[in-house]
Amino acid sequence: MxxxxxxxxxxxxxxxxxxxxxxxxxxxxxxxxxxxxxxxxxxxxxxxxxxxxxxxxxxxxxxxxxxxxxxxxxxxxxxxxxxxxxxxxxxxxxxxxxxxxxxxxxxxxxxxxxxxxxxxxxxxxxxxxxxxxxxxxxxxxPKTPDIPGIEDFGGTVLHAQEWDDAYSLEGKKAAIIGTGSTGVQLIPKLAEDVDELTVYQRTPIWVMPKFDVAFGPAAQRLFARFPVTQRLLRMSSDLFMDLMVTIAMWKFRQFRPVNSAAARIGALHRFLAIRDKGLRRKLTPNYDFGCKRPTLSNTYYRTFTKPHVHLETAGIERIEPDGIVGRDGTKRVIDTLVLATGFDxxxxxxxxxxxxxxxxxxxxxxxxxxxxxxxxxxxxxxxxxxxxxxxxxxxxxxxxxxxxxxxxxxxxxxxxxxxxxxxxxxxxxxxxxxxxxxxxxxxxxxxxxxxxxxxxxxxxxxxxxxxxxxxxxxxxxxxxxxxxxxxxxxxxxx
CATH class of the missing domain: 3.50.50.60 (FAD/NAD(P)-binding domain)
Incomplete structure (x- = not known):
């Protein structure tokens, strides 16, 4: 000691x-x-x-x-x-x-x-x-899902929290389990590289539009030379985030319409990206906005409209050495399994x-x-x-x-x-x-x-x-x- x-x-x-x-x-x-x-x-x-x-x-x-x-x-x-x-x-x-x-x-x-x-x-x-x-x-x-056969999978398993940068996804038939915040960020990137991608979704997530902007060299020089400019921007983002969380989540009794308005924005975002009613229904949360951490993406929904991306919502029965068998009997043959199953x-x-x-x-x-x-x-x-x-x-x-x-x-x-x-x-x-x-x-x-x-x-x-x-x-x-x-x-x- x-x-x-x-x-x-x-x-x-x-x-x-x-x-x-x-x-x-x-x-x-x-x-x-x-x-x-x-x-x-x-x-x-x-x-x-x-x-x-x-x-x-x-x-x-x-x-x-x-x-x-x-x-x-x-x-x-x-x-x-x-x-x-x-x-x-x-x-x-x-x-x-x-x-x-x-x-x-x-x-x-x-x-x-x-x-x-x-x-x-x-x-x-x-x-x-x-x-x-x-x-x-x-x-x-990190949490590993308790799915029968997962230890017997014969291909490559990639954990989102233990990513192997040396592993190439190009040309692979991959599946990902998990559609939380990590999955929303990861799925569009996986779809860019693999030949086929199957997404296993247990619970749809509220995905909101992402109003992102780049800060080029000129903006960075401005922030560095005149810190008050970045302070003003921060005050705006701080106020918006605090106001939305307080009103939409903590003051739900008094401001239920604000929560409903956020849900409608999410629904419109989904509608503009996906015209297939059946697919859109599968990706629609059946719980109120704010019950689960929402996330932001302008590419997540569009990814599911690509012909080589498949969404499975029936649940997983078991994992076999060469693929995943759903509860509806459907089997997807894969060589790469990605786990984005969150944390305990x-x-x-x-x-x-x-x-x-x-x-x-x-x-x-x-x-x-x-x-x-x-x-x-x-x-x-x-x-x-x-x-x-x-x-x-x-x-x-x-x-x-x-x-x-x-x-x-x-x-x-x-x-x-x-x-x-x-x-x-x-x-x-x-x-x-x-x-x-x-x-x-x-x-x-x-x-x-x-x-x-x-x-x-x-x-x-x-x-x-x-x-x-x-x-x-x-x-x-x-x-x-x-x-x-x-x-x-x-x-x-x-």
Whole structure:
């Protein structure tokens, strides 16, 4: 065991973990370790490299407010530029010196005697730290579908999150399982290369038109020389995204017509791309807009009108060594299987590692037995000096950066109070946590999750109990303001 006490251990070297490290530095903490199981930083933007990868939130909004990037090539930047942005942030703020890659965390346990966290690594090492910050993200545990015969497939299997750039799709007969956000980006690219493509769809997704523009050299020079111009653009994209999410999802009771209008835009987008009524019907969601993460594309629907692209919606009976057999008996012979089946958010990711707090409380077990909950989406009773970013009621807006930055404000106020008092520990009280949970549940009563028709959405936003505790059902503006106003008495500080 390393007997030296660190200031903080951060689990995860994505944008969340980097934001937490930047905030700790601002507060004067420098003895920090950032652990990541991958071989480089960037989180999902390092792991994901599949063809067609882009952001589905305007790049002006999908970035740190305090670190604007004037060099985005487009309003919706390709994934490689997000990885470059992550590298830039790490370099500018000196974060690589804290990072340890290819390091798997087995678990963490609060040690009452020393008032520290003991973080166990897979190699046998144990780190002792004052603060523990879980920054593993919501989408970090890829999910393989439980389909009979999938292990016996004799061709090539490509996982969207483990893409093999060396593998050529040219001339292949391919199938893809999954039509979520990843599938919507990937399917048009696959169709450009393969001889035949079969898309297996379980649940249609709401696909909206993508109003994308390129930022040429002149625009980039303007943004770099006069940052206020990009700030104004960001304010516009921030306001639009926040307003749409708040009105269409959280204020569904009061603004149901706005939600319906969004659905009509999606329907018109589908109609203009596909004239075949039968095909269009198969691609039409049978749940309300907002129940499942929508996405943007101007090419997805048109791809299905190509003669070598086939849509299967009957479901999969089994996978054989040379193809896929549908529940309707149809068999498609393929040589390449692409899996775009998303992530396991609930069973193995909340939390992503075993965490044991005071009195032996197991965080994962406690969440599953007592509802998913976290005060301000960050702290949990009986888990002193622990902050968790991808947690219940944390995700605000549609840009992960909005969540990270409101949490940085919370860290600033909470840890600043610790320093002011010369205290060693903080722990949210049971009463404050219960009050916050009750408020979130009350706000959700007005949401599309409770009042809309979400039965057929099969959305990862819902857990096995039918609850939707990932999102903080408020506007971004409200979430940010509350970090400057939450009662410090909500914490036991000692």
């Amino acid at each position: 390393n007997t030296d006490r660190l200031d903080a251990v951060i689990v995860g070297a994505g944008f969340g973990g980097m934001g937490a490290a930047i905030q700790l530095n601002r507060l004067g903490y420098d003895d920090i370790v950032i652990l990541d199981r991958e071989d480089d930083l960037g989180g999902t933007w390092h792991v994901n490299r599949y063809p067609g990868l882009t952001v589905d939130v305007p790049s002006t909004t999908y970035s740190y407010w305090f670190e604007p990037n004037p060099y985005w090539s487009r309003l919706y930047a390709p994934g490689a530029e997000l990885k470059q942005y992550a590298d830039h942030v790490a370099e500018k703020y000196g974060l690589r010196r804290y990072m340890r890659f290819n390091t798997t965390v087995d678990g963490a346990r609060w040690d009452e005697d020393s008032q520290t966290w003991l973080v166990s690594l897979s190699g046998g090492e144990t780190l002792r730290t004052r603060f523990l910050i879980l920054a593993t993200g919501y989408l970090c545990q 958010v609930w069973e193995s990711n909340l939390p992503a590692i075993p965490v044991i707090g005071r009195e032996g409380r197991d965080l994962g077990k406690w969440w599953r037995e007592n509802r998913f909950q976290a005060y301000e989406g960050m702290t949990v009773p009986l888990f002193p000096n622990m902050l968790t970013q991808a947690s219940p009621y944390a995700w605000v807006g549609m840009s992960w950066f909005d969540t990270v930055e409101y949490q940085m404000r919370h860290m600033n106020r909470l840890l600043g109070e610790l320093q002011r008092r010369g205290a060693e520990t903080f722990e949210v009280t049971e009463e404050a946590n219960a009050r916050f949970l009750d408020r979130m549940l009350t706000l959700l009563d007005d949401s599309v999750f409770h009042l809309g028709d979400c039965v057929n959405s099969r959305s990862y936003w819902f857990n096995s109990s039918g609850e939707a505790p990932l999102f903080r059902p408020t506007s971004i503006r409200q979430a940010v303001k509350e970090q400057d106003r939450f009662p410090l008495s909500d914490y036991a500080i000692a």
